[in-house]
Amino acid sequence: MSGWLAIVGLGPGDDALVTPEVDGVLAEATDVVGYIPYVARIAPRDGLTLHASDNRVEIDRSRHALEMASQGRRVVVVSSGDPGVFAMAAAVLEAVEHGDAAWRDLDIRVLPGITAMLAAAAACGAPLGHDFCAINLSDNMKPWALIEKRLRLAAEADFAMAFYNPRSKSRPEGFGKAVKALQEACGDDRPMIFARNVSRPDQSIRIVPLSQVTEDMADMRTVVLLGSSRTRIIARDGAPLVYTPRSVDQ
Structure with a gap:
């Protein structure tokens, strides 16, 4: 056989x-x-x-x-x-x-x-609708200095971002450090999306301005997305829609 x-x-x-x-x-x-x-x-x-x-x-x-x-x-x-x-x-x-x-x-x-990041994006619209990157925030297999470097360079390049493994019981401080680095690097108040238990019956979606994010908003069952400087929020009755436009002005 x-x-x-x-x-x-x-x-x-x-x-x-x-x-x-x-x-x-x-x-x-x-x-x-x-x-x-x-x-x-x-x-x-x-x-x-x-x-x-x-x-x-x-x-x-x-x-x-x-x-x-x-x-x-x-x-x-x-x-x-x-x-x-x-x-x-x-x-x-x-x-x-x-x-x-x-x-x-x-x-x-x-x-x-x-992927969880694609399911999370679909649950609130199209925040990854233009160029984006995905970063694993766990430092189990790579040093924190490399994670922080990638966060800052991704912010400088104005990518939308998806974050995996944001915060665990064994290293609760990691997400707080990531948020601080992003708040310093982004220079604007783009939306951060917290998608917990995405696609499950108890799914929850929370959209928070980056300046108001705190480290306790995420856990290991949460996928976190961050818009670019061009990401838009469409207000409406019920949950808003979030999207990143497909084009960039020349």
């Missing part, structure tokens, strides 16, 4: 946002590998083994998946959102590069998913 490995994104939370392509490989899988809450989203069935593990063992998880695929099993590695955006695709490919040479000949597929 020829094994394969698929690295997939389960989207931001709503099962309706899992792509048919991902549903298809999950139906064929013999094994599903991933972080505990993501594996918990997969319905058990006969012939399927679920392998859940902690969040900080990405390389070990990747090696385990590759070993099973090399033994002829049909393995799916699950991530939330899109597997290529701060998720498992890069970890698996890192394991391939530095691991058993035979792993390079495996059937390895990366299947896209809807």
